[in-house]
Amino acid sequence: MAAAKTDPKAPFSLDSYHVSKELGFILPEPLAELPPYYKPWMDVALRIPELVQSHELRSHIDQMPLLSSSFLQKHRELRLAHLALSMMTMGYVWQEGDNNTVETLPCNLAVPYWEVSQRLGLPPILTHADGVLANWKKKDPEGPFNMENLELLVSLPGGDSVRGFFLVTLLVEVAGAPAVRNIATVINSIRCGDTEAVARALEDITQSIQDMTDTLKLMQVYVEPSIFYGVLRIYLSGWKDNPCMPKGLTYEGVRTEPMEFSGGSAAQSSLLHCFDELLGIKHEAKSGDFLTRMRSYMPPAHKQLIEDISLQPSLRNFVQQQANERLNQAFHLCVTKLLAFRNYHISIVSRFISVPAARARQLRNESHGSEEDMISRAPTALEERGTGGSGIMTFLKSVRDQTKNVFLSETSKNMDI
């Protein structure tokens, strides 16, 4: 048993990890406006879809003044600045699709972007922490946290499907928030040997994962696959392992050498990383390396939480040692629901990437209506790759299969699940 970096005798608490009880990893009440000095940024950031459409985004960004980042003080100011600069960067790089990418990000964008990224401990590229966790606003502040009452702060080309993609992912994060709370309960209850309390908390985590899967289903309601694949997806793509940008991107005024960063992906959501560490799920070398790398794309406090969970006494060993039927079943069901989430996610990826990619291949040399045109113009280099740069299906199936390895053989035999 390894010791946690925090005092191992103190109760495990989420307080120091920037985790909200109600919203989990979501940034509570993100700011919608920066101080007036930053108006030149927000004026452009709020018009990205129309400026990309008219091929004017790059020239607007080129004309922005070089602003100092030093007037950004609070965490939420820095998060909005990172979101706005990230969205502008994605638009700048991909404005002309994969044909006419740039090799350099101009210094008036690159320098403040780099500084803000350094202060937040985030990479200078659009991350899940920007596009999802810090990119929401309630229309009616007193109203519910649901699709009807939410809107994005900053958007990308793709209309309602972009709104749907980011907000459904946000709602999946909300559905996962009770699970995060209960991870602390599991850890504290193991420490004091309270089998019933561990079982109860695991049951709550199981329910939360089920809710995440149910919420993920909304993707099919709010996102059009041809728009996700043919329009939005390239704007989430990075400049690492991406044949469209083999050299990476030079951040002018920051470093003379180009740098490589992976694109935005919910593989950067801290939720499943926490579940894997709690349940003792280990990923094999290649997929494990990718997932570990994705942790550097999370806010540092969230990454720290995942690492600290991994240092706690093993839940799986505890379940084995207690040989308690309710606890065995709770553990088994929890892994089963996580597996079901991953299976459902694979079917989503098939619907939103593999199927449109196959249609694009089929249509490439033919002339068709507008929807097909959009799909067949999507970048071919991304067909088999996720925006984070991974070889998609092999990766996702490997991660799913590793999840099965933590089943306790006795429970699997006794339970008809």
Ligand code: HEM
């Ligand atoms: C249209 C919707 C979605 C698509 C097309 C999609 C696609 C992908 C792809 C291609 C990957 C491989 C990694 C990469 O290269 O980026 C991935 C990984 C992942 N995605 Fe999604 N995703 C979607 C929605 C979501 C949502 C809402 C979540 C919830 C948080 C999620 C969670 C994950 C996780 C945790 C991984 C890492 C693999 C794992 O742990 O099983 N995805 N996704």
